[in-house]
Amino acid sequence: MSSIPGGLKGALRGDWPVFMCGFRPFFILTGASAVVMVLAWLLMLRGLVPAGMPGGSLLWHGHELLFGFVTAAIAGFVLTAVPEFTRTPIPSRRALVQMTLLWLAARLAYLLAGAWPALIGLWPAALLNLALWVLLLREVLPRVWNAPERRHVSFAWAIAALALLQLGFFVAAGAGGNPLAWLYLSVGMVMVLIIIATSRVSMSVVNGLVEHGHPDRQQTEEVGYLARPPRRNLAIVTILICSMTEFIFGHDVITGWTALAAAAAMLNLLNDWHIGRALFTRWALMLYASYWLIALGYALMGAAWLGAPLLPSSGRHLLMAGAMGLSIFAIMMVAGRIHAGLWLDRRPWQPITATLLVLAALLRAASGMHLFLPWMSQLQAISGLLWAGCFAAYLAMNWSALSGPRTDGQEGCAEPLAAGEEHQGGCSV
Amino acid sequence: MSPLRSLHNALGATLAYLWSGWGAVASILLFCALWELGGRVYGDLVLPGPVATLQQLSGMFDSGQALPELIISARRALYGLGLALGIGTLLGLLAGRSMTAAMMSRPLVTLLLGMPPIAWLVLAMLWFGMGDATPVFTVFIACFPIAFAGAMQGGRTLDNKLKDVALAYRLPWRMLLTDLYLPHITSYLFPAWITALGTSWKVVVMAELLTTVDGVGAALAVSRAQLDTASSLGWIVAVLGLLLAFEYLLLEPIKRRVERWRTEPGP
Numbered sequence: 001m002s003s004i005p006g007g008l009k010g011a012l013r014g015d016w017p018v019f020m021c022g023f024r025p026f027f028i029l030t031g032a033s034a035v036v037m038v039l040a041w042l043l044m045l046r047g048l049v050p051a052g053m054p055g056g057s058l059l060w061h062g063h064e065l066l067f068g069f070v071t072a073a074i075a076g077f078v079l080t081a082v083p084e085f086t087r088t089p090i091p092s093r094r095a096l097v098q099m100t101l102l103w104l105a106a107r108l109a110y111l112l113a114g115a116w117p118a119l120i121g122l123w124p125a126a127l128l129n130l131a132l133w134v135l136l137l138r139e140v141l142p143r144v145w146n147a148p149e150r151r152h153v154s155f156a157w158a159i160a161a162l163a164l165l166q167l168g169f170f171v172a173a174g175a176g177g178n179p180l181a182w183l184y185l186s187v188g189m190v191m192v193l194i195i196i197a198t199s200r201v202s203m204s205v206v207n208g209l210v211e212h213g214h215p216d217r218q219q220t221e222e223v224g225y226l227a228r229p230p231r232r233n234l235a236i237v238t239i240l241i242c243s244m245t246e247f248i249f250g251h252d253v254i255t256g257w258t259a260l261a262a263a264a265a266m267l268n269l270l271n272d273w274h275i276g277r278a279l280f281t282r283w284a285l286m287l288y289a290s291y292w293l294i295a296l297g298y299a300l301m302g303a304a305w306l307g308a309p310l311l312p313s314s315g316r317h318l319l320m321a322g323a324m325g326l327s328i329f330a331i332m333m334v335a336g337r338i339h340a341g342l343w344l345d346r347r348p349w350q351p352i353t354a355t356l357l358v359l360a361a362l363l364r365a366a367s368g369m370h371l372f373l374p375w376m377s378q379l380q381a382i383s384g385l386l387w388a389g390c391f392a393a394y395l396a397m398n399w400s401a402l403s404g405p406r407t408d409g410q411e412g413c414a415e416p417l418a419a420g421e422e423h424q425g426g427c428s429v
Numbered sequence: 430m431s432p433l434r435s436l437h438n439a440l441g442a443t444l445a446y447l448w449s450g451w452g453a454v455a456s457i458l459l460f461c462a463l464w465e466l467g468g469r470v471y472g473d474l475v476l477p478g479p480v481a482t483l484q485q486l487s488g489m490f491d492s493g494q495a496l497p498e499l500i501i502s503a504r505r506a507l508y509g510l511g512l513a514l515g516i517g518t519l520l521g522l523l524a525g526r527s528m529t530a531a532m533m534s535r536p537l538v539t540l541l542l543g544m545p546p547i548a549w550l551v552l553a554m555l556w557f558g559m560g561d562a563t564p565v566f567t568v569f570i571a572c573f574p575i576a577f578a579g580a581m582q583g584g585r586t587l588d589n590k591l592k593d594v595a596l597a598y599r600l601p602w603r604m605l606l607t608d609l610y611l612p613h614i615t616s617y618l619f620p621a622w623i624t625a626l627g628t629s630w631k632v633v634v635m636a637e638l639l640t641t642v643d644g645v646g647a648a649l650a651v652s653r654a655q656l657d658t659a660s661s662l663g664w665i666v667a668v669l670g671l672l673l674a675f676e677y678l679l680l681e682p683i684k685r686r687v688e689r690w691r692t693e694p695g696p
Contacts, residue, residue, distance in 0.1 A: 234455060257458050257459070258459065260458045264454040268454075307480075
């Protein structure tokens with residue numbers, strides 16, 4: 001790694017292993033923000049922490065979990081996966097440091113927005129967030145654009161779409177519009193991004209190719225699972241239709257039907273996954289379960305809009321806390337290990353944490369059902385603590401893989417050495 | 430293969446088939462959203478939305494009004510369809526075996542297919558009056574040429590070389606029937622039968638609307654007279670639902686089973 005002069009010299013020179021590969025700083029931020037933001041939200045709900053930011057704490061909670069927590073996960077994933085998919089060099093340390101600092105500054109700018117004059121309000125946060133997207137796109141777009149057949153260009157579109165949606169959020173918040181509607185639209189976009197990302201990752205995870213070269217695993221060239229485009233495209237289109245309908249009509253029966261259609265399209269997507277025994281590994285099951293959670297989330301939202309006795313936020317939290325949380329956890333467990341030069345984690349804490357994560361999402365969904373409304377705040381507290389605890393466990397169990405030096409003598413994002421292979425630098429795939 | 434294993438496979442295949450229906454469900458639900466939007470634009474009197482329609486339909490089932498009418502219509506449609514499929518298929522197969530018969534029957538089939546069912550209905554009313562026989566006959570005559578044409582086509586296109594080989598090897602007649610004739614002919618018959626099924630439902634409702642005092646068609650006539658759009662749509666949804674269920678839960682699985690030889694790679 002060449003040395004680059006400039007601020008934070010140590011980090012840039014390569015003394016800090018945390019900036020060795022894109023996933024490292026951002027998966028740490030993902031885990032940490034999950035814990036901090038949800039705990040802060042629970043305290044704000046009880047009035048124990050003042051929430052002085054413009055628009056109130058609900059808007060902050062929605063925005064920060066979407067554009068803080070999820071954005072960190074997206075950044076970590078694309079900065080690691082896109083160079084691998086497109087066989088291009090990994091991003092420089094300088095870029096990673098810049099993006100990490102921007103992410104942190106953007107969080108602070110929202111949190112402190114109540115401290116400065118109302119005229120300035122959320123605009124600093126808007127600027128910092130958008131700058132982060134621009135830097136991210138600068139890393140991603142040239143790689144996917146110049147790759148053969150532009151097969152991964154959908155990542156760039158999804159990121160650009162999220163950036164525009166966030167801009168919409170800030171404009172609506174600043175101009176007295178309905179910023180919440182933009183957040184809901186973004187949730188749909190994030191679901192689309194999960195489907196796009198999972199379709200890439202799942203092929204190697206379900207078919208056992210992710211541990212290619214593991215000395216103790218049986219190597220198989222057999223491909224039982226294929227993420228075919230037709231069903232995926234149907235799911236993406238119905239989710240986009242549902243999001244647009246909700247944006248236009250809001251809480252409405254028409255939106256309800258489109259949400260049910262999105263649920264059915266997600267269940268339809270599961271057809272590709274029903275391949276028998278190969279599905280029954282913890283990694284495949286996590287991705288499979290996150291698709292189920294998307295389907296259930298849309299089904300619950302659809303039911304709520306068609307008049308069933310529950311709040312739409314029940315379904316929405318199955319999407320975000322459930323599907324999004326679980327697929328982020330799964331992807332961090334796979335990409336965050338393999339690209340640190342470690343084989344997958346087979347310790348029991350991992351399926352237990354994944355199960356608790358799903359349980360947390362289900363409890364949160366239950367809290368919005370009329371039947372459980374008397375216990376709403378208790379259920380939300382248990383669910384929030386459980387969910388934050390899962391990500392705290394992730395950080396604790398993976399701290400050295402995320403922040404420490406590599407133990408296999410390799411550099412950057414290289415995968416673990418296959419049996420009998422020599423050292424090589426950079427991204428080896 | 431052990432019976433337990435084959436049962437397991439059959440169950441798996443059935444589940445996979447049913448699960449593959451989610452795509453269709455998604456597209457129907459999107460249609461419901463469009464329908465709801467249409468209802469919003471034109472108002473409840475002109476076009477009640479799917480929610481209102483389904484509520485009306487479930488009300489009609491709860492009050493015991495819907496089921497008897499549906500059974501009456503189903504009975505008439507199935508009588509007519511059964512007759513048409515039986516006679517049409519038999520005659521079609523016979524016609525398919527002889528070039529002369531095929532030549533003779535082609536223009537007749539065209540004639541029968543071209544005749545609008547409403548014209549048959551008028552004739553049937555004159556011949557059979559306002560009873561059960563009128564809708565049954567109309568269904569029969571509307572479905573007969575479809576089954577006939579399908580069966581004739583299947584009979585005509587039978588590969589004579591394969592038949593010669595089978596005869597040369599003195600294949601037992603049962604094998605000849607189940608391994609050569611039936612697979613080929615059913616691949617022509619089934620699409621025709623499914624088309625006939627759809628036609629039978631449409632025609633029976635139309636016939637009842639004009640001729641009888643009971644059945645779905647008659648109920649539709651009543652709801653029209655009362656300007657009750659929700660009930661009309663409720664009846665339509667019930668008829669369509671039955672048709673879809675019949676086709677996708679019964680005929681389509683059978684069709685896939687008999688057409689397996691088409692997709693299975695040879696040894």
